[in-house]
Amino acid sequence: MVRKPGERSTRRQFLRQAALGGVLLGGWKMAAAAQLRALRVGRYQQGVRLVFDLDRRLSAAPVIHSVGEVLHIELPGIEHGLHRPVVPALDPLQGGAEMNESAAGLVLRLPLREAVRWRSFSLGPDGRAAHRLVLDLMPLATTAVESSRRQPVARAGRPIVVCLDPGHGGHDPGAIGAQGTREKDVVLDVGLSLAQLIRSTPGMRLVMTRNTDCYVPLMDRMHLGLEQRADLFVSIHADAFPERAVRGSTVWALSATGASNAAARWLAKTQNAADPLLGDVQSGIHDPMLNAVLINMTQTAAMNSAAAAAAVMIRGLAGVEDLHNAAVQHANFVVLRAPEVPSMLVETAFISNPEEEQRLRDPDFRQLLARTMHDAVVAHFVKVPPADSAWSATRHVLRKEENLADVARRYGLSVEALRLANHLPRGEGQPGVPLHVPIMGA
Ligand SMILES: [Zn+2]
Incomplete structure (x- = not known):
């Protein structure tokens, strides 16, 4: 960090030193103002990628919107910024930036040459870099005119790929209700209705792990999501619990502990070209430690996206079902372990609860579940469409x-x-x- 003495208040210098000291000691204990430590800008696809190096995770999602020819980026919880952020004139950026510190967080304003669309995701520390917010900006020109x-x-743009995964099937019935209702049948029916809705959504492409009563091994399900480069993988299940009173929906998302050896093997095989702005991973792609760093990054991005999608799903399901768990649950199910594929597992209801079993047997209720899940998937991509989609x-x-x-x-x-x-x-x-x-x- 370059710092010119005398430019800032003593308090801020103290906070910055404290922050730096905290990082160097490897243990961040004291409460201090969070800060933006660096802003890196480079070419990415047809647009630019901005990487914000932060000394901690954002306390909430960044708020990004364009007002006329200026892009506003609000970083909640970040109190201090760079003295003078350096932003080159790379299309669609005009070059230069204005930065303000407010009570809500840091606000950065970037003048634009043309209208843009954007996507953002965050990455956790990986040993070399601190918390990062990555923001990709793409020119909107063709879209807007058309x-x-x-x-x-x-x-x-390519279609958004949604991979649906009705659980169980074939010799594996899944959970069975008191009336003999089999999970595999219920979730296939919900999955087929949801598939129909996704197929009829413009700009979306459907992939399904199964559309008949057949058994598909878990690893095959995961690999399908990877091969098809799914933007979202939705596994559909119905829950069961020995205690019959337990009821409601639960949504699970990939967790950090799910970062598995399977992912490492996959990455080693594909030797995915790294993004130079995200770290020095290109030169060291054969180095197992650096591969681990890269996996960490891709999984963090996918996990953030999965968590965001799961949060929308849970809000959607709250409208039709009791929620068994009102917050997104994090798990390391095999099907949720594909690196780079944001994945969630939806437990629609408890087949072991007599009332819910009755509801799951009702075709209208299954249709309602499918519609609700479709609304949630669409709503997620309305907020964060994949940049090249x-x-x-x-x-x-x-x-x-x-x-x-x-x-x-x-x-x-x-x-x-x-x-x-x-x-x-x-x-x-x-x-x-x-x-x-x-x-x-x-
Ligand atoms: Zn199941």
Whole structure:
């Protein structure tokens, strides 16, 4: 860190030294102002990648929005920034930046040459680098022009790949209810209904681990998600517990302890080209320790994404089911272990609970589960579409004469998906509020 003496207040110098000392000692114990330690910018695909080096994990997701030709980036909980952030003029960036410290966090403003879409994810410390927020910016030019002229959408972006995994099958019935209801049948039916909905969603591609009553080994399920480069892997199950009163939905996401040897073997085989901005991993790709670093990074990104998707899923299911666990649970199920594939496992309900077994036997309830899960998947990608995908994120400011149903229809969403993507309660939205909405590709 380069620091010019006399430029900052004594308090801040103290805090910075304290922060640095804490990191060097390897044990961060004292409460001090969090800071942005470096900002790195480089080319990435057709746009740029910004890597923010932070001395701690963000306390909440960054808030990013564009106002005219300026991109606003709010880093919650980060109190201090660089004295003068250096941002080169790399398209779509105009070059230069303005930074303000506020009570809510650090606000960075980047002037743009053109409209952009973006994605962001965070990475944990990996031994060399501290906590990082990665922000990719892509020019929006082609999308914006096409959609405003109402031409058929011909985006170059790839479809968003959703891999559905109805649990069990074949000789493995899964859990069995008191009335003889088999988990494998229930989850296949929910999975097939959900598959139908995903197939009919523009810009999405469906992959399924099974669509008949057959047994698929867990590792094969995981590998399918990897091979197909799924943006989201959703395993569907129905829970069981000896105590019959236990009920409700649970959503599991990949955990850090799930970072397994299987992932390490996969990575060693594929020798995935690393991103130079994320660390010095390119030269050392054959070095097992550096491979471990790379796995750590890819899994952290996938895990963050999985956790975000799972959080939306849990909010969606809260509308139709009691929640057994109101927070996302973290697990290391084999199917959730694919590196780079954000994965979640949804326990729809307890087949061991007589009332819930009855509901699971009802085709209307299974359809409702499928619709709700679809809304949650869509809402997740409305908020964070993959950077190179056919979807991009935009905002729609709600007008007085509009209701949510109008907006939902206009952007090809269900009202529920629009609500989920925007944390909207029941009732109508407030006019003037910008809503997250997608531009869906073909
Ligand atoms: Zn199961």
